[in-house]
Amino acid sequence: MEDAAVREGFDRATVERLAELWEGPEWLRRRRQQAWELFRSLPLPPPTHEAWRRTPPERLAWDGLGPVLQERGDEVARQGLDGLRGDGPALALHNGAVAGSWGAERLRRAGVVFCDLRTAAREWPDLLEPFLFRAGLRAEENAFTAQHVAFATGGVFLYVPAGVELEEPLVVADWVDGEGLVAPHTLVVLEPRSRATLVQRRTGPGTGLVNLGVELVVRDGAQLGYAQLQDLRGPVREFGVVRARVGRDATVRTLVASFGASLEKLFVESVLDSPGGASEMLGAFFADDAQHYDVHTLQEHQAPHTASDLLYKVALLGSARSVFAGLIRVHPGAQKTNAFQSNRNLLLSPEARADSKPELEIMANDLRCTHGSAVSRLEEPHLFYLQTRGLTRQQAVHMIVEGFFSEVLDRLPVERVRWWLEQKVAEKMGAEAPLGRVAALRGLLEEVAQSR
Amino acid sequence: MNERAPDLVIRNLRAKVEDLDREILKGVNLEVRKGEIHAIMGPNGSGKSTLANVLMGNPFYVITGGEVLYKGRDLLEMSPDERAREGLFIAFQYPVAIPGVNFASFLRTALSARRGYQNELIPVAEFQKILREKLDLLKLDPSIVTRYVNEGFSGGEKKRAEILQMAVLEPEMAILDETDSGLDIDAVKVVAENVNQLFDKAAGNLGIVLITHYSRILQYIRPHQVHVMLDGRIVISGGPELAEELEQTGYEGLQAQFAEVAAATPGDQPVRRAGKVFWVAH
Numbered sequence: 182m183e184d185a186a187v188r189e190g191f192d193r194a195t196v197e198r199l200a201e202l203w204e205g206p207e208w209l210r211r212r213r214q215q216a217w218e219l220f221r222s223l224p225l226p227p228p229t230h231e232a233w234r235r236t237p238p239e240r241l242a243w244d245g246l247g248p249v250l251q252e253r254g255d256e257v258a259r260q261g262l263d264g265l266r267g268d269g270p271a272l273a274l275h276n277g278a279v280a281g282s283w284g285a286e287r288l289r290r291a292g293v294v295f296c297d298l299r300t301a302a303r304e305w306p307d308l309l310e311p312f313l314f315r316a317g318l319r320a321e322e323n324a325f326t327a328q329h330v331a332f333a334t335g336g337v338f339l340y341v342p343a344g345v346e347l348e349e350p351l352v353v354a355d356w357v358d359g360e361g362l363v364a365p366h367t368l369v370v371l372e373p374r375s376r377a378t379l380v381q382r383r384t385g386p387g388t389g390l391v392n393l394g395v396e397l398v399v400r401d402g403a404q405l406g407y408a409q410l411q412d413l414r415g416p417v418r419e420f421g422v423v424r425a426r427v428g429r430d431a432t433v434r435t436l437v438a439s440f441g442a443s444l445e446k447l448f449v450e451s452v453l454d455s456p457g458g459a460s461e462m463l464g465a466f467f468a469d470d471a472q473h474y475d476v477h478t479l480q481e482h483q484a485p486h487t488a489s490d491l492l493y494k495v496a497l498l499g500s501a502r503s504v505f506a507g508l509i510r511v512h513p514g515a516q517k518t519n520a521f522q523s524n525r526n527l528l529l530s531p532e533a534r535a536d537s538k539p540e541l542e543i544m545a546n547d548l549r550c551t552h553g554s555a556v557s558r559l560e561e562p563h564l565f566y567l568q569t570r571g572l573t574r575q576q577a578v579h580m581i582v583e584g585f586f587s588e589v590l591d592r593l594p595v596e597r598v599r600w601w602l603e604q605k606v607a608e609k610m611g612a613e614a615p616l617g618r619v620a621a622l623r624g625l626l627e628e629v630a631q632s633r
Numbered sequence: 634m635n636e637r638a639p640d641l642v643i644r645n646l647r648a649k650v651e652d653l654d655r656e657i658l659k660g661v662n663l664e665v666r667k668g669e670i671h672a673i674m675g676p677n678g679s680g681k682s683t684l685a686n687v688l689m690g691n692p693f694y695v696i697t698g699g700e701v702l703y704k705g706r707d708l709l710e711m712s713p714d715e716r717a718r719e720g721l722f723i724a725f726q727y728p729v730a731i732p733g734v735n736f737a738s739f740l741r742t743a744l745s746a747r748r749g750y751q752n753e754l755i756p757v758a759e760f761q762k763i764l765r766e767k768l769d770l771l772k773l774d775p776s777i778v779t780r781y782v783n784e785g786f787s788g789g790e791k792k793r794a795e796i797l798q799m800a801v802l803e804p805e806m807a808i809l810d811e812t813d814s815g816l817d818i819d820a821v822k823v824v825a826e827n828v829n830q831l832f833d834k835a836a837g838n839l840g841i842v843l844i845t846h847y848s849r850i851l852q853y854i855r856p857h858q859v860h861v862m863l864d865g866r867i868v869i870s871g872g873p874e875l876a877e878e879l880e881q882t883g884y885e886g887l888q889a890q891f892a893e894v895a896a897a898t899p900g901d902q903p904v905r906r907a908g909k910v911f912w913v914a915h
């Protein structure tokens with residue numbers, strides 16, 4: 182494994198070696214070379230920049246870390262799928278290289294492409310060309326995106342042709358280990374009127390830097406569900422952009438959930454550029470010890486009759502720190518827009534700190550827009566009430582935290598993802614298992630509801 | 634009265650609120666056995682809810698004196714959850730709403746704790762059976778368990794949800810703090826029937842302390858003893874007829890009686906007179 186994961190420097194030779202690993206077409210090689218030029222010339226964003234004031238860019242510096250060049254994936258990476266994989270299609274990646282793939286052939290018969298990006302670059306370059314490093318994320322945005330494009334180590338590609346509807350969620354696990362830079366990329370293209378759900382988890386003992394890029398292209402009338410679950414175990418730092426482009430009458434529903442890494446700086450954005458587009462953005466973040474999460478969200482309404490609904494929940498333990506900066510931007514002419522934003526933060530210790538900065542940029546006048554944010558602490562009367570029923574204080578806190586996240590959980594259509602989240606919350610609480618397991622009681626609750 | 638040692642013994646209990654100097658409980662004495670029902674009546678602000686909360690270990694209150702023995706153990710040393718697991722229960726006068734926490738899963742966790750499960754929960758099927766049985770017993774609208782704990786419950790629903798918890802957890806000693814207030818006449822009757830059912834079903838294994846303002850509920854639930862609390866102390870105890878007397882004379886009448894007895898009694902001691910006990914303390 183060590184042999185396969187040789188680290189290189191941030192130089193032209195590494196860009197070339199990555200291009201060879203990808204065996205991609207010439208246009209891709211050029212895009213990456215251009216990105217490398219940008220990477221050389223772009224300075225880090227200044228710490229005074231509004232988006233970076235609370236997380237100095239130096240904290241994401243790559244001094245001494247080179248990209249991890251992994252030729253083949255190792256079996257170890259398959260455990261990233263544990264608990265999330267049903268019988269459906271799945272893909273395991275190890276620092277970007279394939280470590281296992283299941284069910285892709287069956288999808289192929291419906292014209293669906295579901296594979297790792299290196300394979301895609303070799304076999305489906307024409308499908309990639311209009312979108313890759315174009316549709317969602319561009320090298321020229323800043324030094325980090327330039328780094329991502331130049332040194333993207335691998336990733337996943339999902340293409341669903343027009344009118345094809347996939348019931349079963351597709352699952353991808355990214356296993357990150359080693360000390361270097363891992364830059365996973367995700368490209369999802371849903372052609373008109375198609376439907377799919379992709380669940381992506383990122384985990385592993387890596388200790389270096391992750392530079393993540395996710396491009397979601399949801400064309401007219403298509404419906405995409407995308408869950409991004411992060412429980413990296415090492416003291417890894419992470420930069421990421423998750424950007425969805427939503428077509429006419431199309432819908433994207435994203436969930437971003439983070440539990441691991443020592444530092445995470447994310448930009449999660451939905452661009453609604455055609456009438457009738459809708460975006461649901463859910464977030465669940467739970468940090469402890471000295472973890473630091475800084476998340477920017479953007480609900481970008483460029484066209485009339487578009488809708489966005491954001492709910493981000495953040496719980497903090499220990500001396501964890503979080504920043505939420507959520508912007509709703511409504512462009513001139515984007516009338517009849519509905520935009521909602523809610524950010525809720527729960528502090529579980531006196532040292533934890535959460536900042537919440539909702540922001541509006543409204544350039545239209547006929548719309549509905551609300552936003553709200555709150556930072557709250559545990560309430561003694563709540564804890565006392567639960568304790569008087571026999572729950573230990575620890576259990577009482579756990580139950581309240583589960584309750585805090587339930588508003589997000591209740592909106593998740595994929596049972597396995599709910600289960601995973603409950604499990605992660607329990608881990609953070611130092612418990613062996615979730616308490617509520619509302620999922621386990623669902624049958625009971627339904628029966629009771631019907632018996633009325 | 635029963636010769637068995639009392640299961641709950643409160644001796645000269647004093648308590649105050651953390652940041653206030655004034656004592657709220659000024660020496661409460663009470664003994665309760667399983668299989669008994671005691672009613673505590675007293676005007677607003679006399680300290681009834683404070684007593685209930687102190688017995689349950691609400692950290693908001695500070696004990697300034699006295700002791701409480703429960704099943705022979707020092708109750709005041711125990712954490713609230715330990716008290717609950719040992720069978721002490723309180724139905725709150727004002728139950729708090731806990732957003733996001735599903736009632737059924739909360740109750741399942743609570744029952745698991747009460748039944749001594751460690752690091753696991755009572756199996757869903759078993760819990761479901763118990764829950765259904767109790768919902769039927771109490772003739773409760775089952776949809777209540779699908780909601781968040783007390784969130785958006787009407788006053789009456791909250792009180793009945795407390796009794797549902799009592800039914801599921803099967804305590805040995807239950808303090809019901811004004812479970813009858815805020816209920817319409819029919820609901821008082823239903824809740825009283827519920828409490829009687831639970832008491833009968835427990836077959837001598839449940840003691841109840843019923844805090845109330847109204848003698849109405851005492852027409853349905855016959856207490857073995859009635860205690861009158863005035864200004865942080867239980868001053869007079871008697872049989873069920875004390876509630877009727879209270880109805881006639883009001884607290885003022887009883888207070889006057891007590892003052893008279895106290896003036897004629899030199900030391901601090903219980904004085905028995907006309908079927909009542911006057912707890913004289915100077």
Ligand SMILES: Nc1ncnc2c1ncn2[C@@H]1O[C@H](COP(=O)(O)OP(=O)(O)OP(=O)(O)O)[C@@H](O)[C@H]1O
Nearest residue numbers: 650657675676677678679680681682683684693726
């Ligand atoms: N948390 C508190 N903070 C300040 N004062 C309190 C607090 N709790 C109780 N008190 C005071 O202690 C006294 C007794 O209150 P308590 O609630 O025990 O009365 P009660 O007998 O239950 O009254 P009610 O019949 O109205 O329910 C009152 O004067 C009340 O204001």
Ligand SMILES: [Mg+2]
Nearest residue numbers: 681682683726
């Ligand atoms: Mg009261």
